[in-house]
Amino acid sequence: MRDSLEPPPTRFATAVTRRLAVEPICDRVLLVVDQLEELLTGGRQDRPAVVDQITTAIGSHAALKVILIMRDDFYPQLAVLAPALLDTAVPGLFNMPGTLSQQDRHDIIRLPAHDVGLGLQLGLAEQIVTDVLAVTPDAVRS
Known part of the structure; x- marks a missing residue:
């Protein structure tokens, strides 16, 4: 039975688990999302789902580390369009x-x-x- 406090599995977490199972010499996966601002611009229909996946992935799997790269002039859009992602990223924020x-x-x-x-x-x-x-x-x- 799953602990109710445990975040739901994500596609990223599932992919990490599968990848590590076939790469026994590896113990971590690094996900780099470059130009995150591209997700915030334009009319991407899947933006909410992708943002939720990234946000959940950041804390969902100990073997997954995420680096988000975004121009700082997009912070206001991130705050409006993906506040949970911004809140999740702030503890490790490096400008x-x-x-x-x-x-x-x-x-x-x-x-x-x-x-x-x-x-x-x-x-x-x-x-x-x-x-x-x-x-x-x-x-x-x-």
Whole structure:
């Protein structure tokens, strides 16, 4: 019998369970939803259902981690069209400034590893920044 406090299963949770069953070396799945603002614009008929699925998925399966990427100028639309999703996302919210300094770029790479007790190979952060800037010609180099 299901605990009444347990969220209902979602398509995402079901897909995660199935994927992990056939990938024994993996113990987590990362779902990245890039350009979330595209879901908020236009007249998508399925928007409420998709938003509900994402919202439920965020807390429904321990092996599923979700990263939502959206321009910050869409927060008002998110608040109006998907307030539950916004409320669910707020505890892990990270706002990245539009312009990053050289130190910011390095910190984005190094600090998460440091926070969990890991280090990076000497020069790796610098190489990652160099590689990103090489393929992103519009990147602001400050």
